[in-house]
Amino acid sequence: MKKKNLLQRVIIIAIVSVVGLYIVIGPRHRPSIKDFSWSGMKATLASNIHLGLDLKGGSHLVMRVKTEEFLKHLAEGNAVAAENAAKDAGFEVKSARADVGSGNYNVVLEVADPSKAAEIKEAVQKKVEFGDTSVWSYTASGNQLIWSISGAGQRTLADNATTQALNIIESRINALGITEPTLQTHGSQSSHQILLQMPGVQDPERVKNLLKGESRLELVHVVSPPSPAPSQTYATEEEAKASLNSGGTVPGNRRVLKYVERMDPTAAATEDQSKEKRTKWVVVEMPAIIDGSELRNASAVPTRAGGTEDFEINFSLKKTGADKFGAWTGSHINEYMGVVLNDEVQSIAFIKSQITDSGQIEGRFTKQSAEDLALTLRSGALPAPIEYLEERTVGPSLGQDSINAGVRASIVGLALVVLFMLVYYRGAGVNAVVALVLNMILMLAGLILFGATLTLPGIAGIILTIGMAVDSNVLIFERIREELRTGKTIPSAVDQGFGRAFITIIDTHVTTIISSLFLFVFGTGPIRGFAVTLVIGLLVNLFSAVYVSRTIFMWELGRKEKVESLSI
Amino acid sequence: MIQIFKDVRIDWLANRRAFIAVSVLLMLGGLFSAIIRQATGHQAFNLGVDFKGGTVVTVKFKQRPGDEAIRATLSQQGIRDAIVQATDKQDTVLVKLPLEGVSQAEVESGRALVRKSLNTFGTEAQAGVHLAGDPNASYEIVGTDAVGAVAGAQLRNKAIAVTLAALVGILLFISLRFEWTYGAAAVIAVFHDVLVTLGIFSIFQWEVSLTVIAALLTLVGFSVNDTIVVFDRIRENRRLHRRDSLYKVTNDSINQTLSRTIITSGLVFLSVLAMVLFGGEVLRGFSLALLIGIIFGTYSSVAIASPIMVWWEQRIEAANRTAALSFNKPVRGGVQSPSKGAPSRDSIAAQAGKRSSGASRV
Numbered sequence: 001m002k003k004k005n006l007l008q009r010v011i012i013i014a015i016v017s018v019v020g021l022y023i024v025i026g027p028r029h030r031p032s033i034k035d036f037s038w039s040g041m042k043a044t045l046a047s048n049i050h051l052g053l054d055l056k057g058g059s060h061l062v063m064r065v066k067t068e069e070f071l072k073h074l075a076e077g078n079a080v081a082a083e084n085a086a087k088d089a090g091f092e093v094k095s096a097r098a099d100v101g102s103g104n105y106n107v108v109l110e111v112a113d114p115s116k117a118a119e120i121k122e123a124v125q126k127k128v129e130f131g132d133t134s135v136w137s138y139t140a141s142g143n144q145l146i147w148s149i150s151g152a153g154q155r156t157l158a159d160n161a162t163t164q165a166l167n168i169i170e171s172r173i174n175a176l177g178i179t180e181p182t183l184q185t186h187g188s189q190s191s192h193q194i195l196l197q198m199p200g201v202q203d204p205e206r207v208k209n210l211l212k213g214e215s216r217l218e219l220v221h222v223v224s225p226p227s228p229a230p231s232q233t234y235a236t237e238e239e240a241k242a243s244l245n246s247g248g249t250v251p252g253n254r255r256v257l258k259y260v261e262r263m264d265p266t267a268a269a270t271e272d273q274s275k276e277k278r279t280k281w282v283v284v285e286m287p288a289i290i291d292g293s294e295l296r297n298a299s300a301v302p303t304r305a306g307g308t309e310d311f312e313i314n315f316s317l318k319k320t321g322a323d324k325f326g327a328w329t330g331s332h333i334n335e336y337m338g339v340v341l342n343d344e345v346q347s348i349a350f351i352k353s354q355i356t357d358s359g360q361i362e363g364r365f366t367k368q369s370a371e372d373l374a375l376t377l378r379s380g381a382l383p384a385p386i387e388y389l390e391e392r393t394v395g396p397s398l399g400q401d402s403i404n405a406g407v408r409a410s411i412v413g414l415a416l417v418v419l420f421m422l423v424y425y426r427g428a429g430v431n432a433v434v435a436l437v438l439n440m441i442l443m444l445a446g447l448i449l450f451g452a453t454l455t456l457p458g459i460a461g462i463i464l465t466i467g468m469a470v471d472s473n474v475l476i477f478e479r480i481r482e483e484l485r486t487g488k489t490i491p492s493a494v495d496q497g498f499g500r501a502f503i504t505i506i507d508t509h510v511t512t513i514i515s516s517l518f519l520f521v522f523g524t525g526p527i528r529g530f531a532v533t534l535v536i537g538l539l540v541n542l543f544s545a546v547y548v549s550r551t552i553f554m555w556e557l558g559r560k561e562k563v564e565s566l567s568i
Numbered sequence: 569m570i571q572i573f574k575d576v577r578i579d580w581l582a583n584r585r586a587f588i589a590v591s592v593l594l595m596l597g598g599l600f601s602a603i604i605r606q607a608t609g610h611q612a613f614n615l616g617v618d619f620k621g622g623t624v625v626t627v628k629f630k631q632r633p634g635d636e637a638i639r640a641t642l643s644q645q646g647i648r649d650a651i652v653q654a655t656d657k658q659d660t661v662l663v664k665l666p667l668e669g670v671s672q673a674e675v676e677s678g679r680a681l682v683r684k685s686l687n688t689f690g691t692e693a694q695a696g697v698h699l700a701g702d703p704n705a706s707y708e709i710v711g712t713d714a715v716g717a718v719a720g721a722q723l724r725n726k727a728i729a730v731t732l733a734a735l736v737g738i739l740l741f742i743s744l745r746f747e748w749t750y751g752a753a754a755v756i757a758v759f760h761d762v763l764v765t766l767g768i769f770s771i772f773q774w775e776v777s778l779t780v781i782a783a784l785l786t787l788v789g790f791s792v793n794d795t796i797v798v799f800d801r802i803r804e805n806r807r808l809h810r811r812d813s814l815y816k817v818t819n820d821s822i823n824q825t826l827s828r829t830i831i832t833s834g835l836v837f838l839s840v841l842a843m844v845l846f847g848g849e850v851l852r853g854f855s856l857a858l859l860i861g862i863i864f865g866t867y868s869s870v871a872i873a874s875p876i877m878v879w880w881e882q883r884i885e886a887a888n889r890t891a892a893l894s895f896n897k898p899v900r901g902g903v904q905s906p907s908k909g910a911p912s913r914d915s916i917a918a919q920a921g922k923r924s925s926g927a928s929r930v
Binding site: 186195406410457461463467470475478482500508511519523534 | 571621634635636639651652653654655656657662664672675713714715716717718723726727729730731733734735737738741742745778779781782783785786788789790792793796797800801804824825827828831832835836838839840841842843845846847848849850851854855858
């Protein structure tokens with residue numbers, strides 16, 4: 001009966017060890033003899049374990065937030081808003097435009113009656129955020145009311161946009177599952193640059209594009225005669241502008257946007273390939289009904305009609321956005337609305353009935369591009385486009401020499417521990433060393449399985465694990481010695497020693513695992529890296545220090561009929 | 569059989585006033601250092617480039633010296649905590665210096681300092697002439713940029729909040745398995761260890777980098793581990809020796825676990841000492857924080873956690889006795905030999921023991 005129990009334990013341990021060892025040094029492809037040579041195993045180990053920036057280096061990307069675009073958008077948006085506000089208050093407005101150039105961002109409102117300038121200003125400022133005098137300065141000249149962004153205001157707004165971009169990039173990186181990046185501002189404050197360092201990633205181009213994606217989503221009213229007439233599109237940009245009857249310029253409350261018509265997937269196969277990308281132009285109203293800041297969620301889904309390569313994005317709106325959108329669609333039934341992404345019309349939809357809180361972005365998305373777009377939409381639109389200035393590969397930030405020194409020192413430390421255990425506990429010391437080695441192999445296997453990136457804080461977690469692993473053995477052995485001193489027989493002393501020490505080990509391990517789970521769930525970056533290795537290490541340790549060590553004792557005691565001495 | 573201790577009988581709790589006085593003095597020392605430095609316009613802690621940002625100087629060499637050599641010349645110019653990072657180009661390195669602010673003047677001063685120290689490797693290429701075009705030059709500063717903090721205030725605050733939440737988790741679990749006084753005492757001991765370690769870093773103005781934060785997390789783990797081992801023994805002994813006072817039980821438990829404490833802490837101490845001695849300059853902050861943490865983590869489970877727990881339990885017991893006198897029935901079981909018929913803490917402990925005995929089979 002006891003023999004059978006022992007056999008079962010040995011089999012479990014053997015399977016776990018072999019699987020663990022294979023995860024650590026086994027290749028991910030069909031293994032060949034060469035993979036199990038010394039250099040082959042080293043190479044596989046290096047590719048299996050992801051090392052972080054501090055230990056291995058990675059890519060170094062400097063990007064710039066085009067804050068001038070942000071300020072331009074802001075001025076344009078406010079020009080339309082100012083015009084609408086003045087008109088709503090019953091004043092006649094000749095024109096409204098954003099005057100942008102050479103570092104100036106002005107909103108110019110031309111009114112019919114200059115004597116009412118003060119009242120118009122009041123009316124506009126009630127609705128449009130010109131109130132912050134540290135940003136906007138107001139002047140009036142003739143029939144023009146001018147709000148301009150002051151130099152200090154430009155700096156503040158641009159800095160805010162940079163910070164916002166930094167946060168959005170951070171959330172996108174996290175959503176992508178890139179572990180342990182570093183993100184910091186770069187260059188002088190006025191340069192609006194962001195430095196991203198990330199450990200080696202599978203597809204750097206995809207990451208770069210994904211981070212760059214502006215993902216500015218807008219739902220707009222398409223200027224068009226109501227249904228059943230088809231939505232109004234124009235073959236060229238000029239034609240679209242001409243339709244506005246404003247002498248070739250686009251008034252502030254209109255925009256002319258590109259629209260790449262989506263082909264019916266069933267018809268696409270038969271139609272001429274050159275027609276597939278038919279670019280058209282449409283006129284839409286400014287401002288948009290709602291924009292991407294009102295999004296609650298976005299996800300990629302396959303289109304109903306399409307094949308495997310056809311995906312679209314479903315989105316839902318927050319309460320505030322849904323209210324606004326619902327009210328608008330309710331009053332515009334039989335008209336057309338457009339889904340605009342980064343100033344390009346993705347799709348035009350006919351409003352059959354009131355729509356409140358959800359919609360689709362159609363277009364010919366592949367699975368990957370739809371998923372990426374959904375991810376960027378969820379993380380929010382970048383306040384301004386970004387451009388990459390510099391890209392290079394960097395070595396470990398701790399310095400290769402320090403890492404080598406650290407590795408040497410750790411080996412010295414481990415050797416000391418092993419030596420002590422063998423000298424002090426003799427036979428039982430072998431148990432401890434076996435358990436320790438197994439612990440380290442299985443811990444690495446766990447890290448690989450979780451796809452964790454190992455950084456210095458992670459190594460701190462490993463150090464704590466090894467400390468607690470040694471402690472578990474010391475606790476058990478000291479306890480067995482104590483039991484032996486009270487005159488118990490050897491088997492019963494081993495039994496008692498394990499039993500008593502096990503309670504302590506459970507208490508210490510569960511306490512540390514609970515606190516690490518807090519660190520893991522709520523922590524970021526280095527804190528999380530520490531928690532991951534620690535949790536894995538301690539779970540493994542319960543197996544290696546208790547179960548495995550116990551099994552070795554059982555085997556030792558089971559060999560002889562009558563146990564007279566125990567090497568401990 | 570080699571044995572370090574045999575049948576030790578030290579009255580640890582007799583020294584509790586001295587222990588606590590030493591700890592309070594150490595913490596006050598650190599606090600004073602931090603406050604005085606802050607008040608005199610210095611920084612309480614010598615924060616590294618991770619926390620406050622600095623300057624990145626890109627240097628191109630003809631003959632690239634080793635990282636250690638570059639670091640050594642930098643530290644001769646008083647730049648103690650530079651990060652030297654290799655790049656994909658063999659001859660180019662990035663040198664990160666912790667400096668205040670991101671203004672142009674400060675970036676320039678960083679550049680000047682780097683130039684001054686790099687001159688030990690030879691002269692810089694003349695302005696306008698590239699490294700390749702200047703036969704006498706041995707290096708060229710290709711670029712100088714300010715960088716922000718990797719761990720900004722947001723990350724720092726979040727880290728502190730998360731660590732506090734983890735400590736609450738520890739408090740709750742220990743309270744569940746033992747008594748809430750045990751949990752409170754363990755967490756106070758952990759706080760003590762972190763504060764003393766940080767205090768020492770402030771006094772000596774050792775650099776606090778992200779790696780030091782990792783070391784602090786590790787020492788929290790060690791300290792809690794040590795404390796629980798002692799508490800666990802106290803719990804067991806209180807069940808076995810019901811007639812003994814908590815004071816005696818605690819002393820006995822510390823003595824019984826002493827050889828384990830010395831062996832474990834000693835081994836970890838030795839390993840970390842190896843890292844301090846041979847681990848190199850960059851990891852020194854990390855290994856020093858660990859070393860100090862292990863010393864105080866071990867010390868605090870004996871000298872802080874246990875006395876606080878005993879003191880607290882005795883106070884509760886005294887309060888209960890008063891309550892028992894005035895109402896003639898105890899509110900909560902006594903600590904020293906409980907009055908007859910009262911629902912004693914020992915019976916609670918016995919129940920806890922029963923609960924855990926099921927788990928004691930391996």
